[in-house]
Amino acid sequence: MSQLAGKPAHPAPSERIWTGEAKKQRSAPRAKRGILALRAWQSREFTGAKPMMMLVLLALLGALLLLSLSLGSASIPFDQILSALFSGEAERHAWTSIVLKFRLPKTLTAMLAGMALGVSGLLMQTYFRNPLAEPFVLGVSAGASLGVALVVLTSGAAGGALLAGLGLAGDLLLTATAGLGAAATMGLVLFVALRVQSSVTLLILGLMFGYLVASMVSLLLYFALPERIQAYINWTFGSFSGVTIEQLPILALFVLAGLLLSAALVKPLNALLLGEDYARSLGANLKWARIGIVIATALLVSAVTAFCGPIAFIGLAVPHLCRGLLASADHRLLLPGACLAGACVALCASLIAELPGNNLVLPLNVVTAILGAPVVILVVLRHARGKL
Amino acid sequence: MTAYALETRALTIGYRRRRQGDVVLARELDLGLQKGKLVGLLGPNGVGKSTLLRTLAGMQKALAGRILLGGQDLATLSPGALARRLSMVLTAAPQPNMMNGYALVALGRHPHSDWLGRLTTEDHKAVAWAISAVSADDLAANPLAELSDGQRQKLMIARALAQEADIMLLDEPTAYLDLPRRVETMQLLKRLARKAERAILVSTHDLDLALRNCDQLWLMRQDDMAIGAPEDLVLQGQLGETFSAAGINFDERLGAFVLDSPRGRRAKVSGDGTEAMWMRRALERSGYNICEESGELEVTRRSRGGAPFWHLRMNGRASEHLTVEAVLEALESEWS
Numbered sequence: 001m002s003q004l005a006g007k008p009a010h011p012a013p014s015e016r017i018w019t020g021e022a023k024k025q026r027s028a029p030r031a032k033r034g035i036l037a038l039r040a041w042q043s044r045e046f047t048g049a050k051p052m053m054m055l056v057l058l059a060l061l062g063a064l065l066l067l068s069l070s071l072g073s074a075s076i077p078f079d080q081i082l083s084a085l086f087s088g089e090a091e092r093h094a095w096t097s098i099v100l101k102f103r104l105p106k107t108l109t110a111m112l113a114g115m116a117l118g119v120s121g122l123l124m125q126t127y128f129r130n131p132l133a134e135p136f137v138l139g140v141s142a143g144a145s146l147g148v149a150l151v152v153l154t155s156g157a158a159g160g161a162l163l164a165g166l167g168l169a170g171d172l173l174l175t176a177t178a179g180l181g182a183a184a185t186m187g188l189v190l191f192v193a194l195r196v197q198s199s200v201t202l203l204i205l206g207l208m209f210g211y212l213v214a215s216m217v218s219l220l221l222y223f224a225l226p227e228r229i230q231a232y233i234n235w236t237f238g239s240f241s242g243v244t245i246e247q248l249p250i251l252a253l254f255v256l257a258g259l260l261l262s263a264a265l266v267k268p269l270n271a272l273l274l275g276e277d278y279a280r281s282l283g284a285n286l287k288w289a290r291i292g293i294v295i296a297t298a299l300l301v302s303a304v305t306a307f308c309g310p311i312a313f314i315g316l317a318v319p320h321l322c323r324g325l326l327a328s329a330d331h332r333l334l335l336p337g338a339c340l341a342g343a344c345v346a347l348c349a350s351l352i353a354e355l356p357g358n359n360l361v362l363p364l365n366v367v368t369a370i371l372g373a374p375v376v377i378l379v380v381l382r383h384a385r386g387k388l
Numbered sequence: 389m390t391a392y393a394l395e396t397r398a399l400t401i402g403y404r405r406r407r408q409g410d411v412v413l414a415r416e417l418d419l420g421l422q423k424g425k426l427v428g429l430l431g432p433n434g435v436g437k438s439t440l441l442r443t444l445a446g447m448q449k450a451l452a453g454r455i456l457l458g459g460q461d462l463a464t465l466s467p468g469a470l471a472r473r474l475s476m477v478l479t480a481a482p483q484p485n486m487m488n489g490y491a492l493v494a495l496g497r498h499p500h501s502d503w504l505g506r507l508t509t510e511d512h513k514a515v516a517w518a519i520s521a522v523s524a525d526d527l528a529a530n531p532l533a534e535l536s537d538g539q540r541q542k543l544m545i546a547r548a549l550a551q552e553a554d555i556m557l558l559d560e561p562t563a564y565l566d567l568p569r570r571v572e573t574m575q576l577l578k579r580l581a582r583k584a585e586r587a588i589l590v591s592t593h594d595l596d597l598a599l600r601n602c603d604q605l606w607l608m609r610q611d612d613m614a615i616g617a618p619e620d621l622v623l624q625g626q627l628g629e630t631f632s633a634a635g636i637n638f639d640e641r642l643g644a645f646v647l648d649s650p651r652g653r654r655a656k657v658s659g660d661g662t663e664a665m666w667m668r669r670a671l672e673r674s675g676y677n678i679c680e681e682s683g684e685l686e687v688t689r690r691s692r693g694g695a696p697f698w699h700l701r702m703n704g705r706a707s708e709h710l711t712v713e714a715v716l717e718a719l720e721s722e723w724s
Contacts (some may be wrong), residue, residue, distance in 0.1 A: 143538060266504055267498060270498075270505055273484040274482045274484065274492075274495065278476070280446075280467065281447070282471055282495060283467045283469075283472070285467050323485065328486055328487075329486040329491070330491065331485040362584060387546060
């Protein structure tokens with residue numbers, strides 16, 4: 001163990017090898033260490049990762065954005081779409097308004113929601129060290145659905161007329177109550193997160209909150225009028241089309257704040273890969289990490305659930321997809337990866353839900369699962385090295 | 389006066405309970421870890437070895453007393469500052485998916501890296517050095533899921549080394565490993581303590597390995613702790629006192645635990661080669677008392693025309709057998 005003998009504590013592992021002078025000096029252990037260092041240096045510290053995949057995802061996202069803007073029930077020439085987007089004016093007034101009022105907000109909503117769900121799913125899976133964790137394990141969607149159920153199911157005749165008659169205002173009311181419900185649940189979870197020691201406790205409490213709230217929704221459903229129930233179920237199908245261009249900045253603000261906070265958490269997230277004890281011994285402040293993760297998830301998921309309904313599957317599947325595609329566990333790669341992949345998956349789902357050429361619109365939640373599950377099964381099986 | 393890397397003053401460890409009062413596992417401990425020394429923490433199950441390690445590592449609050457790291461109180465250190473002084477290896481090596489050996493060891497640089505955990509050239513050097521120090525160069529590029537428990541544990545030790553902390557605490561790092569890997573790990577720790585100037589505290593149930601490799605033993609018992617060089621503790625009879633249970637005794641001459649000899653028949657085995665030694669063990673296992681004088685039976689290793697066999701004499705009759713098993717079977721049928 002000659003390399004242990006001298007001081008300083010770690011002698012340089014042969015920098016010459018990096019500069020190409022290795023052949024001049026050929027002592028075996030030195031060369032071996034040099035090769036190791038070189039390999040690590042070339043691929044940064046995460047050998048085997050495929051950062052190039054990020055460019056593929058980026059290109060795919062670009063293509064899907066254009067596709068989502070150009071496809072729809074009305075066929076509009078591509079150059080007209082571009083001119084509507086950039087000069088705000090197309091040959092026909094209807095085209096301009098279709099692109100700017102319908103397709104653009106829907107596309108951007110799908111992108112933001114996909115990013116938010118992908119990243120929050122990644123946060124939850126890493127923090128709970130559970131491959132089945134997803135954005136809703138902390139009870140956010142249950143909280144949001146309670147808010148919606150309260151409005152849709154309990155409002156009297158006047159309220160029902162209000163919802164039916166006012167349209168947009170009714171949507172806004174739904175969004176607001178869903179947001180309130182989600183925020184209240186997350187507030188409760190955060191209150192608990194400040195006091196518990198382990199992630200498992202938090203997971204169980206989050207799930208229990210979810211069940212409690214869901215049972216209240218069931219109770220409301222049980223006593224509700226059938227046509228009200230239909231309205232509630234329509235909300236649970238999920239949709240990217242309900243967000244207007246005026247509401248979009250609110251959604252974007254929440255999602256961006258959540259993404260920024262998540263980016264600040266990459267180091268504790270990487271440490272948490274080894275479990276909470278090891279993370280602490282690596283100097284991670286677990287309490288702040290836990291609070292940060294809960295707040296980031298709350299920002300990302302409450303806003304998306306409030307505006308788009310409880311969109312299943314994306315948050316569960318995208319992190320697995322990312323780990324498989326990028327062949328890495330490093331959150332410096334996975335976080336942007338989950339953003340891109342989440343946006344791609346959401347845009348795909350939205351495109352397929354509104355298949356061009358007919359007027360049938362499928363429920364979004366149906367599409368996300370039918371489209372995504374086989375893809376994820378494939379990726380997981382192909383890259384299965386040990387357990388998830 | 390010796391300078392300690394880690395020192396405790398009247399440390400009391402245990403668990404806080406709200407209703408029944410605190411559960412105290414050890415009281416008023418004054419301990420010290422020195423750089424360059426490997427210290428073994430021994431004790432029966434449930435006596436509080438892990439609690440002591442977790443308390444020293446700042447993962448659990450002490451009930452009373454102080455822990456000083458290089459003279460500075462543990463409680464005043466931030467998590468990052470603590471991680472730069474003290475690293476830890478636990479019993480079970482985690483197995484994150486999609487991560488290779490190098491990435492695992494690189495996580496050890498967290499206390500030294502920026503908010504994104506980016507590694508500088510200096511960090512890469514420290515990681516490469518740590519991997520070489522545990523001779524795990526060939527494991528660095530492998531995915532963790534494809535490595536054995538022993539290989540992963542080796543990398544976990546490298547990760548602790550890459551942390552470049554003076555103090556290393558290991559909680560039964562060899563529990564899941566086979567014997568050669570355990571020997572290797574203990575020798576590695578001894579070497580690291582010496583050559584890399586670390587203060588290492590390792591808890592283990594491997595008495596023999598601890599006796600052979602540690603510079604000092606902390607012998608944890610229900611109500612006190614015996615501290616000293618392994619040999620001193622053996623000679624004072626402390627080891628026997630700590631671990632002996634019904635039917636098992638610490639043999640100070642052998643430096644190992646032996647089963648109490650049952651009051652069986654007396655047997656004499658003639659010869660002193662390897663064969664005779666194993667025959668003695670076989671008879672002991674079957675409940676015979678081995679003696680030097682003539683006993684109720686006598687087994688001798690003989691050879692005829694280059695073909696060896698066992699000559700068994702008992703109750704005045706003699707028989708010949710080819711294997712140890714055959715001898716035991718003959719004995720069994722004789723007494724039954």
